[in-house]
Amino acid sequence: xxxxxxxxxxxxxxxxxxxxxxxxxxxxxxxxxxxxxxxxxxxxxxxxxxxxxxxxxxxxxxxxxxxxxxxxxxxxxxxxxxxxxxxxxxxxxxxxxxxxxxxxxxxxxxxxxxxxxxxxxxxxxxxxxxxxxxxxxxxxxxxxxxxxxxxxxxxxxxxxxxxxxxxxxxxxxxxxxxxxxxxxxxxxxxxxxxxxxxxxxxxxxxxxxxxxxxxxxxxxxxxxxxxxxxxxxxxxxxxxxxxxxxxxxxxxxxxxxxxxxxxxxxxxxxxxxxxxxxxxxxxxxxxxxxxxxxxxxxxxxxxxxxxxxxxxxxxxxxxxxxxxxxxxxxxxxxxxxxxxxxxxxxxxxxxxxxxxxxxxx
Amino acid sequence: xxxxxxxxxxxxxxxxxxxxxxxxxxxxxxxxxxxxxxxxxxxxxxxxxxxxxxxxxxxxxxxxxxxxxxxxxxxxxxxxxxxxxxxxxxxxxxxxxxxxxxxxxxxxxxxxxxxxxxxxxxxxxxxxxxxxxxxxxxxxxxxxxxxxxxxxxxxxxxxxxxxxxxxxxxxxxxxxxxxxxxxxxxxxxxxxxxxxxxxxxxxxxxxxxxxxxxxxxxxxxxxxxxxxxxxxxxxxxxxxxxxxxxxxxxxxxxxxxxxxxxxxxxxxxxxxxxxxxxxxxxxxxxxxxxxxxxxxxxxxxxxxxxxxxxxxxxxxxxxxxxxxxxxxxxxxxxxxxxxxxxxxxxxxxxxxxxxxxxxxx
Numbered sequence: 001x002x003x004x005x006x007x008x009x010x011x012x013x014x015x016x017x018x019x020x021x022x023x024x025x026x027x028x029x030x031x032x033x034x035x036x037x038x039x040x041x042x043x044x045x046x047x048x049x050x051x052x053x054x055x056x057x058x059x060x061x062x063x064x065x066x067x068x069x070x071x072x073x074x075x076x077x078x079x080x081x082x083x084x085x086x087x088x089x090x091x092x093x094x095x096x097x098x099x100x101x102x103x104x105x106x107x108x109x110x111x112x113x114x115x116x117x118x119x120x121x122x123x124x125x126x127x128x129x130x131x132x133x134x135x136x137x138x139x140x141x142x143x144x145x146x147x148x149x150x151x152x153x154x155x156x157x158x159x160x161x162x163x164x165x166x167x168x169x170x171x172x173x174x175x176x177x178x179x180x181x182x183x184x185x186x187x188x189x190x191x192x193x194x195x196x197x198x199x200x201x202x203x204x205x206x207x208x209x210x211x212x213x214x215x216x217x218x219x220x221x222x223x224x225x226x227x228x229x230x231x232x233x234x235x236x237x238x239x240x241x242x243x244x245x246x247x248x249x250x251x252x253x254x255x256x257x258x259x260x261x262x263x264x265x266x267x268x269x270x271x272x273x274x275x276x277x278x279x280x281x282x283x284x285x286x287x288x289x290x291x292x293x294x295x296x297x298x299x300x301x302x303x304x305x306x307x308x309x310x311x312x313x314x315x316x317x318x319x320x321x322x323x324x325x326x327x328x329x330x331x332x333x334x335x336x337x338x339x340x341x342x343x344x345x346x347x348x349x350x351x352x353x354x355x356x357x358x359x360x361x
Numbered sequence: 362x363x364x365x366x367x368x369x370x371x372x373x374x375x376x377x378x379x380x381x382x383x384x385x386x387x388x389x390x391x392x393x394x395x396x397x398x399x400x401x402x403x404x405x406x407x408x409x410x411x412x413x414x415x416x417x418x419x420x421x422x423x424x425x426x427x428x429x430x431x432x433x434x435x436x437x438x439x440x441x442x443x444x445x446x447x448x449x450x451x452x453x454x455x456x457x458x459x460x461x462x463x464x465x466x467x468x469x470x471x472x473x474x475x476x477x478x479x480x481x482x483x484x485x486x487x488x489x490x491x492x493x494x495x496x497x498x499x500x501x502x503x504x505x506x507x508x509x510x511x512x513x514x515x516x517x518x519x520x521x522x523x524x525x526x527x528x529x530x531x532x533x534x535x536x537x538x539x540x541x542x543x544x545x546x547x548x549x550x551x552x553x554x555x556x557x558x559x560x561x562x563x564x565x566x567x568x569x570x571x572x573x574x575x576x577x578x579x580x581x582x583x584x585x586x587x588x589x590x591x592x593x594x595x596x597x598x599x600x601x602x603x604x605x606x607x608x609x610x611x612x613x614x615x616x617x618x619x620x621x622x623x624x625x626x627x628x629x630x631x632x633x634x635x636x637x638x639x640x641x642x643x644x645x646x647x648x649x650x651x652x653x654x655x656x657x658x659x660x661x662x663x664x665x666x667x668x669x670x671x672x673x674x675x676x677x678x679x680x681x682x683x684x685x686x687x688x689x690x691x692x693x694x695x696x697x698x699x700x701x702x703x704x705x706x707x708x709x710x711x712x713x714x715x716x717x718x719x720x721x722x
Binding site (some may be wrong): 033224 | 362363364366368369370371372373374376379380382383386387392393394395397398399400401402403434435436437439440442443447467470471474475555557562563564565581582583584585586598599600601602603604605608681684689
């Protein structure tokens with residue numbers, strides 16, 4: 001039996017995708033050898049990457065071609081934290097960051113290190129338990145962009161709507177909730193996401209950007225870190241992480257045949273509602289995020305008697321409920337409910353939580 | 362039947378490694394789920410990465426621990442072209458490059474773009490057909506390092522011994538011949554390599570460095586591009602390309618049980634000798650590289666009647682001899698003979714070449 005995998009990423013993948021991958025691993029697409037062995041410049045791989053790109057554009061609500069470009073890069077969101085201000089910001093026209101948690105802060109810090117970032121708002125005073133209310137911050141012109149982390153994996157908060165930036169270009173780190181729900185990405189100018197939550201395995205980062213972001217030259221930055229260099233090379237400046245792109249294409253196809261984002265979002269809501277209801281039921285558990293800011297991807301909670309948390313994680317692990325320990329920087333408990341996590345896993349967790357409460361409550 | 366895969370990278374992988382990967386793809390190491398779904402901070406993945414690191418150190422002839430560190434990064438050699446001068450060089454103390462071909466030149470260009478690189482020698486006057494003779498260049502002090510590309514994938518030349526730098530620290534791009542032969546890497550201070558030739562699939566870059574290279578602070582560079590940040594995070598600052606590391610560990614184990622580097626090198630010499638003998642036999646084919654500089658990994662050649670080359674590639678492809686077209690920047694023909702390529706594939710190529718010559722000679 002497969003364990004119930006609540007890991008925050010790399011994370012559970014659709015079993016159908018894994019089975020397809022296994023079936024084709026030694027002989028992919030009838031080529032007689034493995035996709036792992038294909039040239040990244042081969043016709044066979046070209047078909048894979050354009051298929052992945054077409055599906056991604058469709059699901060993200062982006063046009064089929066310009067003015068949007070899609071890049072398949074490496075280095076994770078962490079590399080984008082640096083590439084973004086290097087390419088788009090200047091000391092005079094900095095990137096402006098809404099700091100809703102650890103990953104927002106890391107993005108901000110890379111921009112600040114380059115002298116090109118300012119913090120517009122911080123959730124620190126309330127322990128990063130919320131997304132700011134409309135009007136709580138405003139871009140300070142001149143601004144290169146406003147940066148928002150759409151879902152905060154570690155604190156378990158999520159933007160349920162994209163913010164109004166009053167005309168300042170919006171940049172989104174969508175790593176941990178991309179394609180978990182319909183979202184008007186085309187209202188932003190750049191979206192980046194590590195693949196290892198909802199898109200596929202670790203080792204692939206997608207960047208979708210409006211060609212406006214390529215207009216201003218960014219002299220002196222290394223070619224490999226220059227969005228324009230990647231865009232001008234038709235999205236394949238250097239070797240792609242080909243296997244990860246192939247698995248992403250399969251994952252995107254799985255989303256489409258599962259009913260698309262509306263159906264995926266409904267399932268994600270159902271899973272999250274079930275778990276939050278259990279957290280709120282008796283007071284034995286306590287949710288970290290404010291109700292209006294709760295994430296449907298990463299549910300963070302504590303046990304009122306915090307000394308029981310270690311025992312909870314150990315017993316859960318023994319019951320094949322994996323990855324429930326909160327991030328090492330904040331502690332507590334966390335259940336990640338990405339697209340591929342079955343409803344049955346949440347049911348199993350809820351049942352375990354009730355049993356644990358009966359025994360220790 | 363598997364095709365004969367002469368791709369320059371991503372490239373042929375050992376069939377035993379692919380079969381192991383398939384067998385474990387849905388249930389890895391008895392965990393009940395896939396390595397693709399494991400957390401990069403899990404105990405199971407920790408075992409994989411330390412196993413990979415131990416094997417890599419052993420095969421590279423590096424000590425088991427300090428003063429050498431091993432990093433598993435992303436972004437390919439192309440990202441190292443930038444990270445290297447950012448971390449190790451300054452305008453006053455530049456990186457110094459021996460330019461033996463396209464990839465050397467790209468490495469040099471990134472350093473020059475940062476104002477921290479100079480060219481010591483260039484193979485351009487003779488069409489990059491050779492490695493420089495001893496004494497043809499000397500580091501100009503003060504120098505941060507001398508950079509050498511140990512094997513030139515595109516021109517088909519290879520350093521058969523590491524150069525004497527007269528005490529200047531040596532840095533090696535070993536992407537296309539790492540672990541193809543015994544090599545005293547510990548004589549250098551930093552070795553980097555994309556995995557997609559001899560180590561595993563695309564999407565993983567290994568960097569082995571002496572702790573001396575971490576001594577000098579490199580202020581203002583992004584955290585993600587700072588070798589010290591990765592080293593201080595015990596080699597796992599951000600999410601690893603976990604599947605690629607897992608496949609690398611299996612590939613390294615395959616090298617070890619195949620008799621280690623001495624046995625691998627003997628096989629590689631046999632394969633290369635067979636092909637070069639055919640190229641030299643009649644004058645119908647012509648090798649690009651000077652005999653003393655010939656690569657055992659990438660054999661570059663022309664047909665004396667160059668107008669036959671397109672036909673050669675097409676007919677070879679139809680005969681399941683794949684990837685023989687020379688790199689788009691130089692043309693001609695190229696056969697890459699990485700560790701995993703069976704001797705039988707070279708025999709099949711030689712037979713095809715004779716037949717082609719009979720028909721068109």
